[in-house]
Amino acid sequence: MAAAAPPPPPSAAAITLPESTPSGHTLFSRIRLATVDDVPHIHKLIHQMAVFERLTHLFQATADSLAATLFPPNAPPPFTSFTVFLLELSNSPFFPSQNPHFTPVLKPHHLDLPIADPEKEIFRSSAAGATGDVTVGGFVLFFPNYSSFLAKPGFYIEDIFVRECYRRKGLGQMLLSTLAAQAAKMGYGRVEWVVLDWNANAIKFYEQMGAEILPEWRICRLTGESLQAYANLNI
Amino acid sequence: MAAAAPPPPPSAAAITLPESTPSGHTLFSRIRLATVDDVPHIHKLIHQMAVFERLTHLFQATADSLAATLFPPNAPPPFTSFTVFLLELSNSPFFPSQNPHFTPVLKPHHLDLPIADPEKEIFRSSAAGATGDVTVGGFVLFFPNYSSFLAKPGFYIEDIFVRECYRRKGLGQMLLSTLAAQAAKMGYGRVEWVVLDWNANAIKFYEQMGAEILPEWRICRLTGESLQAYANLNI
Numbered sequence: 031m032a033a034a035a036p037p038p039p040p041s042a043a044a045i046t047l048p049e050s051t052p053s054g055h056t057l058f059s060r061i062r063l064a065t066v067d068d069v070p071h072i073h074k075l076i077h078q079m080a081v082f083e084r085l086t087h088l089f090q091a092t093a094d095s096l097a098a099t100l101f102p103p104n105a106p107p108p109f110t111s112f113t114v115f116l117l118e119l120s121n122s123p124f125f126p127s128q129n130p131h132f133t134p135v136l137k138p139h140h141l142d143l144p145i146a147d148p149e150k151e152i153f154r155s156s157a158a159g160a161t162g163d164v165t166v167g168g169f170v171l172f173f174p175n176y177s178s179f180l181a182k183p184g185f186y187i188e189d190i191f192v193r194e195c196y197r198r199k200g201l202g203q204m205l206l207s208t209l210a211a212q213a214a215k216m217g218y219g220r221v222e223w224v225v226l227d228w229n230a231n232a233i234k235f236y237e238q239m240g241a242e243i244l245p246e247w248r249i250c251r252l253t254g255e256s257l258q259a260y261a262n263l264n265i
Numbered sequence: 266m267a268a269a270a271p272p273p274p275p276s277a278a279a280i281t282l283p284e285s286t287p288s289g290h291t292l293f294s295r296i297r298l299a300t301v302d303d304v305p306h307i308h309k310l311i312h313q314m315a316v317f318e319r320l321t322h323l324f325q326a327t328a329d330s331l332a333a334t335l336f337p338p339n340a341p342p343p344f345t346s347f348t349v350f351l352l353e354l355s356n357s358p359f360f361p362s363q364n365p366h367f368t369p370v371l372k373p374h375h376l377d378l379p380i381a382d383p384e385k386e387i388f389r390s391s392a393a394g395a396t397g398d399v400t401v402g403g404f405v406l407f408f409p410n411y412s413s414f415l416a417k418p419g420f421y422i423e424d425i426f427v428r429e430c431y432r433r434k435g436l437g438q439m440l441l442s443t444l445a446a447q448a449a450k451m452g453y454g455r456v457e458w459v460v461l462d463w464n465a466n467a468i469k470f471y472e473q474m475g476a477e478i479l480p481e482w483r484i485c486r487l488t489g490e491s492l493q494a495y496a497n498l499n500i
Contacts, residue, residue, distance in 0.1 A: 076413045091416035099416050106341065112411045112418070171413055176347045178311045178406055178424050181326035181334050183347070184488075186421070189413050207495055210487055214496035220488040227481050240491030244484040246462050252445055253419075253455040256475030261449030263442055 055144040059201060060124045060159060061208050062134040064114035064169065066101035067156055069093050071166040072114060074152065079191045083226065100171075107131060109216070112173045117205055118155050119196065122162035135208050139199055147195050168192035170205045175222060182219035185209060190223065206239060224249065290379040294436060295359045295394060296443050297369040299349035299404065301336035302391055304328050306401040307349060309387065314426045318461065335406075342366060344451070347408045352440055353390050354431065357397035369394075370443050374434055382430050403427035405440045410457065417454035420444060425458065441474060459484065 064072060073093040080089040100112050108131045118124075121144070124136050147153075147165060155164035168191050175186040187209065192202045206221075213221050225232050225243070233243055252260075299307060308328040315324040335347050343366045353359075356379070359371050382388075382400060390399035403426050410421040422444065427437045441456075448456050460467050460478070468478055487495075 080414060085414065088414045091414060095416035096413070099411070099418060106345070110341070110346070111409070171411070173409070173411055174346070175410075175421065176334070176406070176408055176423055178331070179315060179320065179323045179326060181330035183334060186410065188411055207498055210492055210495035211498045214492055219492075220486055221492060222484060222486050224482040225485055227483050233483075233485075236485045239487065240494065241485045241487045244486060247459040247484050248462050248468075249457060249479040249482050250460055250468075250471045250476045251455055251457050251479060252474065252476045257445055257449055257454075257456060259475065260442055260445035263446045 055141045056121075057139040057141055057145065057199070058120045058123050058160065059137050059139060059167075059204065060118045060120075060134050060164075061115050061205060062118070062127075062157070062159075063108050063129055063132050064116040065157075066097055068114070068116055068166070069097045069101070071116075071153055071155070072096060072100075072169060072171075075166070075169050075191055075193070076189065078193065079189060082191075109212070110174065112171065115170045115172075115205060115208060116166060117168040117170075117192065117201060118157070118159070118164050119167045119201075120160040120162055120164045122160050124160045124164075125158075127159065132212070135204070137204060139201075141199065145195055145199075147193075149193070149195075153193070167196045168201060168205060170209055172209060174218075175220075177219050180219040182217070184218045184220035184222060185213050187221065187223035202235070203239065210239075290376045291356075292374040292376055292380065292434070293355045293358050293395065294372050294374060294402075294439065295353045295355075295369050295399075296350050296440060297353070297362075297392070297394075298343050298364055298367050299351040300392075301332055303349070303351055303401070304332045304336070306388055306390070307331060307335075307351075307404060307406075310401070310404050310426055310428070311424065313428065314424060317426075344447070345409065347406065350405045350407075350440060350443060351401060352403040352405075352427065352436060353392070353394070353399050354402045354436075355395040355397055355399045357395050359395045359399075360393075362394060367447070370439070372439060374436075376434065380430055380434075382428075384428065384430075388428070402431045403436060403440060405444055407444060409453075410455075412454050415454040417452070419453045419455035419457060420448050422456065422458035437470070438474065445474075 070093050073091060073096055076091055077089060080086045100114065127134055150165055153166040155166050170187060171189040172185045172187045174183045176183050190202065190205055210221050225236065305328050308326060308331055311326055312324060315321045335349065362369055385400055388401040390401050405422060406424040407420045407422045409418045411418050425437065425440055445456050460471065
């Protein structure tokens with residue numbers, strides 16, 4: 031799969047691209063609600079995440095199955111069910127825009143050097159919004175969960191992912207902060223997600239953002255044939 | 266809180282209650298969708314669960330806050346958001362009944378001795394359905410989750426609980442099986458929940474039901490002041 035190809039090695043050419051300036055480079059970012067038109071990109075991002083997590087043996091999603099389950103006909107409003115925020119990047123500023131459910135978050139990032147994106151064509155965004163090219167750089171997929179101890183909903187983050195060439199620029203933090211801000215604005219009690227215990231960089235990053243890592247809880251999962259065995263069970 | 270009071274010690278009186286018979290005793294059970302009328306009982310059950318999990322310092326729910334969040338005005342249909350199955354018990358058979366979303370599951374349990382329920386009055390059910398008294402014995406609270414690798418929804422179990430005097434009779438398994446059957450019937454990919462790593466009895470029980478316990482994942486939680494700090498964040 032093209033999206034999983036390793037990036038080319040850095041080269042001197044990267045700093046002579048037209049968008050670079052002598053005094054640095056600005057990368058413009060936008061976080062907006064995804065739509066069904068974004069599914070091909072979301073599908074590629076989820077596959078890249080599976081590669082990173084060493085879990086491609088569990089990856090069964092297709093663009094069609096994602097579209098049918100994330101954006102079904104008569105889908106409930108964003109935030110009440112499965113919801114995706116998409117991170118887009120551009121070398122030119124985004125136009126401010128409105129959405130009845132969520133006003134996109136815009137932020138410029140000042141970098142020493144422009145980023146050479148080896149998958150720029152694959153992730154070219156179909157959404158309007160900037161004077162120049164727009165590239166999809168990451169996403170967060172989440173849905174409401176519920177704490178019975180707090181008697182409050184919260185958000186559970188199923189996936190949060192930034193493409194490799196855009197990492198270590200504060201973009202993952204921007205995705206997580208945007209979701210935390212939305213949860214706090216809605217009066218929700220918690221934002222929760224899971225992390226692999228060997229992913230020390232991610233754990234450090236989450237703790238710096240104020241999250242607790244709960245050491246005692248383990249996930250239990252009933253799936254595949256073990257779940258199907260219950261389908262016609264005479265309880 | 267009365268519900269958390271320890272049960273009286275077993276006594277010979279327990280086996281001379283009117284509902285016992287020389288040849289054994291039948292306990293009739295029903296699992297049905299809970300309604301807002303069940304909230305006072307659900308509230309007491311959640312508190313008992315907090316006591317069992319040694320987490321009463323996190324317990325903030327009131328009957329009112331549970332009612333407002335589990336059964337809001339214009340609530341979406343069961344299974345599409347936060348949903349509660351209630352376990353009821355009676356010494357007499359339940360009448361078969363219909364619900365447009367879920368047909369209650371009925372099952373008789375043959376016991377050597379009747380159960381002395383020290384909280385029978387507190388947990389008397391307000392719902393019709395049997396010729397005799399009906400008691401609330403447990404519940405499961407769950408909501409849809411989503412696997413992006415499968416591109417399928419599933420169910421996440423927030424709570425599953427059976428009152429102490431009704432444990433070790435197969436009722437917890439009946440609650441979990443009912444939910445697994447519902448998930449399989451809906452074509453969902455997974456049923457997931459979490460367990461405390463010191464709760465060896467529960468882990469053994471779940472594994473016997475066909476569940477995997479995932480050793481590598483840790484829960485991350487952003488809550489309280491750490492979450493509120495994002496409320497007015499200029500991302």
